[in-house]
Amino acid sequence: MTRSHATESVPHQPPPIRPGRPRPPIRPGRPRPLAVLALTPLLRYAVVRHAVPTGTSRRTGCDACGTPIGLDRPWPVLGPTARCGGCTARVGPPPGTVELAAATAVVLLLTGPPTTELAAAAWWLAFAVPLCFVDLAVHRLPDRLTWPAAAGTWLLLGLAAVTGAGSEPWLRATAAGLSLAGFFALTTLLLGARGFGIGDAKLALGAGALLGWYGWATPVLGLLLAVTLSGLVALGLLVTRRARWSSHLPFGPYLVLGTLGALLLVW
Ligand SMILES: [Zn+2]
Secondary structure (H helix, E strand, C coil), X not given: CCXXXXXXXXXXXXXXXXXXXXXXXXXXXXXXXXXXXXXXXXXXXXXXHHCCCCCCCCCCECCCCCCECCCCCCCCCCCCCCECCCCCCECCCCCCHHHHHHHHHHHHXXXXXXXXXXXXXXXXXXXXXXXXXXXHHHCCCCHHHHHHHHHHHHHHHHHHHXXXXXXXXXXXXXXXXXXXXXXXXXXXXXXXXXXXXXXXXXXXXXXXXXXXXXXXXXXXXXXXXXXXXXHHHHHHHHHCCCCCCCCCCCCHHHHHHHHHHHHHHHC
């Protein structure tokens, strides 16, 4: 310490300025929308890595030229332009889409549920957003994303229960997650390929828990929204002949949208 003058205070002089950083203005803890851009390479990485057909190992490089894709070198391949740094081929979801989805999710989260419940919803969305893109690309909802999504959501809701909300909403959330997942699994058993997939059931575990926290009507509403939305889109695709009755349409994105829609109505 060389600032010896700072230790001798003379009367009638303003107090010496303390060394160190100036104090930043204190703002209440709200994530800034731009901060989401720091997260989107992580989301893109999850999509690129897991959007591979069943039985294939995870993607580690560009399909066209083999340039490795990793979080140590996220630009430009995991940036909004989604172009390989080696050969400029497009990699992963279309430019801007993941960024837009993530920004929308952050804006929705800012509508203001209590902090711990917000953490649970944010956790679930951090997995649900890449899962939507993986499902659209390869019609799969990989376990490596659905299980941690459900487990983290359930634990964070448990934290909300312990820190003030009490056990009742948590028990209901647990039951709702299991019920919604059970419903999806049952359609797979009864209808086979025409039912929902087992991946949808695993995604529904977390969705049902998030929604069940707010009452039994919320998961029902979320499911109705998801089914209605997917039905309308399927109808549109049939009418415009871009899909046939036998086409398999991914349901994950609608489940995520239905969950968000129902959450917005209760927040
Ligand atoms: Zn390449």
